[in-house]
Amino acid sequence: MKSDEYMVDGRLVPQAQARAWLVRLRSGDATRGDLQALGRWRASSADHEKSYQAELRMWNALGPALAGGDAVFPRPAPGRVSRRWILGGATGLAASAVVAVALVGGNPAPAGATVFETNKGERRRVRLAAGLDMEINTDSRLYFWPEATPRLTLDRGEAMISVAYREGRQFVARANSVEITTRQARFVLRDDNGVTRIACLDGDLSVQSDGAAYALGKNMSLVLGEGAAHPVETVASDSQVAWQRGLYLFRDRPAGEVVAEINRYRPGHVYLPEHRSGVRITGVIHLDRVDLAVDHIARSLGMKAVRLPGGVVFLRN
Known part of the structure; x- marks a missing residue:
């Protein structure tokens, strides 16, 4: 230019x-x-x-x-x-x-809260307090209140929280209309445009949403919110926490879903035609080389990647 x-x-x-x-x-x-x-x-x-x-x-x-x-x-x-x-x-x-x-500008920080935020492609580890640690994934924002019962609210994105409290003390996490209470657990909390995804990796979680209560144990996950007509309980998978190792794992997933995930990790956007978004693909992406994955996905779909300034990429036949 x-x-x-x-x-x-x-x-x-x-x-x-x-x-x-x-x-x-x-x-x-x-x-x-x-x-x-x-x-x-x-x-x-x-x-x-x-x-x-x-x-x-x-x-x-x-x-x-x-x-x-x-x-x-x-x-x-x-x-x-x-x-x-x-x-x-x-x-x-x-x-x-x-x-x-x-x-533009997102939500203002609530009174008394400490704000933790990551940019696209950034991951961050935080010691919130004794017995309370957090690892924040890309493009995320969370609010933390260090009170007698510590509280954490996920505003956007994804984080893994580790809680190791003694008897009598609780930790509360929120995302959208979902509230999670625990004393000892390690879990991943994610917001997908109003859909809350919870994966309990260890310990026990008490979950409340819209008047309903759920109990999650080790290796169980739950999906709640818009687009999920009913709660969906599944076995927590390695792919849900692979981002901690700098990887994105996907097996037999729609290409549109994979592209949407890639867009969380790189500047700009990758655009995929609607008629190809349902094609199922499998692979592993190294998150520190996510831009290279765009070309690999294009080839796996028999398409070309047309690049424009600003990180904009159109996948076309």
């Missing part, structure tokens, strides 16, 4: 600037500050706004063509820019500021 055709007197022309803004916003990593800066840029010049709208129309036409059909666009994560805002846009700085507050 820095070739001569995009430069005038050493500066990017509005067309190239607008294209760069769209790539940034579609990357999945745009912030509230990015939206506000875009609003100022668009409002500063009629040429800027005209270029933005022209690039937006081209982007809308280009996306499905590159994807070879209807692409599966990931649901925006909390704190990220929504596709609706990008495609609809806003007129002027005031409008963009209002939309930014509504759609």
Whole structure:
């Protein structure tokens, strides 16, 4: 984008600037500050706004063509820019500021809570207190209250929590409408866009959700929330904790599910045509080399990976 055709007197022309803004916003990593800066840029010049709208129309036409059909666009994560805002846009700085507050920035930290957060591709270990440890997976946010009965709330993402308390003391974890109580356990808690997934690796968990109660023992898992019409109890699998070893394991899983998981670990987004999302695939991905896995998956599906700036990749036939 820095070739001569995009430069005038050493500066990017509005067309190239607008294209760069769209790539940034579609990357999945745009912030509230990015939206506000875009609003100022668009409002500063009629040429800027005209270029933005022209690039937006081209982007809308280009996306499905590159994807070879209807692409599966990931649901925006909390704190990220929504596709609706990008495609609809806003007129002027005031409008963009209002939309930014509504759609970007995530939830404010609750009073008295300590915030723990990871970026895409980052994992983190934390000693919360004596007898209480946590390992946080990629792109996650949690709130912790160090009270007499310590409390932890998963705002997004995934974490493994280890609890080793003596008799008489409890630990409480929450995600969506689900509450977990335990004294001694090691478990994984994950939020998938409103669906809560719990895997008890050791010990015992008492789980409450919407007035119902469940008891989980070692090597049991539970799925609750939107998209899960009924609680689903399964045997906890190694694939649920492989991320601690820097791996993502999948066996006979839909390609759309695998691509969605890859999008949790790398900047930007990989888009897969809807008609190929149900193809079942098996493999192992090293999370420190997750971008290479995109090409392997494309080949396993008989597709090509078309790469755009900002980490955007379209898989097409």
